[in-house]
Amino acid sequence: MNPFRIGYGYDVHQMADGESLWLGGVQIKHDKGTVAHSDGDVLIHALCDAMLGAVKLRDIGFHFPDNSADYKNIDSKKLLAKVKDLIESKGYVLGNADITIAAQKPKLMNHIPAMEKALTEVLQSDAESISIKATTTEKLGFEGREEGISAHAVVLLLKKT
Secondary structure: OEEEEEEEEEEEEEEEEEOOOEEEEEEEOOEEEEEEOOOOOHHHHHHHHHHHHHHOOOHHHHOOOOOOOOOOOOOHHHHHHHHHHHHHOOOHEEEEEEEEEEEOOOOHHHHHHHHHHHHHHHOOOOHHEEEEEEEEOOHHHHHHOOOEEEEEEEEEEEEEE
């Protein structure tokens, strides 16, 4: 068994008026939110995909299908907790995660500490193991036009000792 595994995840959701916006387990006030079967938390979904991919457990849609009533409007922190259990069952724990959110609006800098706190609580990790960054796309692409929001995540999983 490898002493470490690296995973990459990406998620995107369409933005629409009147929907709620959840990022990193934190609800953010904004005039638009994500269109999704679950709570549409692209940050957590990208993180889940990175963790699952690192240990070859497919992706979030395989484990939590968007056509299942069990996951309708589910809090993505619950999905992340289940993913944590899955990677631990394969003999790994989170070493660290580096996550980038791409959104023209809202500005996210002031929300990042709360997001990092929420993730460290779910993953039972220390504050130094979760890094979240936000970027605009300089008004380019679907994020720049505020049609959608995306997140990229890279994780390092370590073999449990």
